Amino acid sequence: MSDELTSNLERAETNLRAANDLLKGGYFDIATSRAYYAAFYAASALLLTADLDTSKHSGVIAAIHCYFVKTGKLAKEHGRNLNWLFELRSVGDYGVVIHVTAEDARQSVEIANQFLIAVQALLHQ
Numbered sequence: 001m002s003d004e005l006t007s008n009l010e011r012a013e014t015n016l017r018a019a020n021d022l023l024k025g026g027y028f029d030i031a032t033s034r035a036y037y038a039a040f041y042a043a044s045a046l047l048l049t050a051d052l053d054t055s056k057h058s059g060v061i062a063a064i065h066c067y068f069v070k071t072g073k074l075a076k077e078h079g080r081n082l083n084w085l086f087e088l089r090s091v092g093d094y095g096v097v098i099h100v101t102a103e104d105a106r107q108s109v110e111i112a113n114q115f116l117i118a119v120q121a122l123l124h125q
Helices: 003-024 028-048 057-069 076-094 102-123
Strands: none
Touching: 003 028, 003 102, 028 057, 028 076, 028 102, 057 076, 076 102
């Protein structure tokens, strides 16, 4: 495993732990943002296995759909969930008067966890 891939996985795990802690503290907007970043870093790690490296969020998401969801390596649910996390993160980070609900925050952390598990399973095949 390359240093960059390992670093992305470590960032994913760190962001997921932070998301859980923030969720417990009632910081729903920030927990959701960290949950998204956990999935983003996991996705970035996975793309490295296909010699794809993109730093733009939209590029990472599009490449995950193209190379992993459409090919059946990742379930369609993971692709939809990654899109949802990205949209929800925008509410958490830029919503001004709109905030992430406690339930959506809880769900975002669980989805990020499931996405990370799916990526780790692919990486160990």
